Amino acid sequence: MKIKDILKWGIAIIISVVLVYILLAETDVNKIIETIRNVNLFYLGLFLLFYFLLMVLRSVRFRKVLGNKLSLNQLLPIVLFQNLLLNVIPFRIGELSYIYYVKKIGKQSYHKGISTLIITKVFDLAILITLFIIAVISLGKERLPEFANFIPFLIFFLVLMFSVLLLLIYPQKLLLSLATKLEKFILTKTNKFNFITGNLKKLIKAFEDFKSPSLLINTLILSILISVLGFSGFYFAIVSLGFYLPIAVLIIGSTFSVLANLLPVNGVAGLGIVEGIWALVLTLFGYSLEEAIVLGFSLHIIQLVAIIIM
Secondary structure (H helix, E strand, O other), X not given: OOXXXXXXXXXXXXXXXXXXXXXXXXOOHHXXXXXXXXXXXXXXXXXXXXXXXXXXXXXXHHHHHOOOOOOHHHHHHHHHHHXXXXXXXHHHOOHHHHHHHHHHOOOOOHHHHHHHHHXXXXXXXXXXXXXXXXXXXXXXXXXXXXXXXXXXXXXXXXXXXHHHHHHHXXXXXXXXXXXXXXXXXXXXXXXXXXXXXXXHHHHHXXXXXXXXXXXXXXXXXXXXXXXXXXXXXXXXXXXHOOOOOXXXXXXXXXXXHHHHHOOOOOOHHHOOHHHHHHHHHHHHOOXXXXXXXXXXXXXXXXXXXXXHHO
């Protein structure tokens, strides 16, 4: 293991240990154990079913954006393994496993893997941000001030994402021309950047397939269904633990959890980060700190167990 890898893991472990210690100091660990022990098996089963269907649908979407070059039997293990690494390894390094295995198993280029991963992530984030804005507005004036400040930033982020995406998909001749000019300019200085500019051109070309409106529409529809399955499974997981959260609260908490995972610094398996986010959000909605921490840890534990089982 390289020094930088040891450093990354060291930072992630320290973050998790510190945050978990702080949060557990505010509650009784036995309450978390008791909550998990008394889990409702029926609703837990529904959560596992919806979670598995979510993974299947993600595999179907990847198959679609890859032009049906890989079978569902090939993609499902890739998606399950990516999901495991994504939730266990810090700094979202697990995302790279999809690109690697699409190349290794599906014989698709790294550029194709990167482009399809970017497309699906943009759609997922766009739907999540849209639902967050709707959820905040639906809360009314009583709760709006606490979350309304995030809306302008999220709208800006949404517009920026789609602007970059449309730029990659449609004016490709312009981008390729700029890449060629950049390459010629750099080559007068050094040959080292030839590799970078060459791969940049290949990555731009990999987005060419998404010029098809039908492919983009199908990807959007599948992404919406994935979000519905994800939130439904999440809801059943919470109910199985004996808690109830309004849909708006669930969406807001989930949005902050996802955005927290995008941070460059994260804990091991998200431990401490996920629980801290849920504690912060739920206390703003009037839940006690102890109740919020118990739900956060219990929910995160059954999620990790489900991911490992899958």
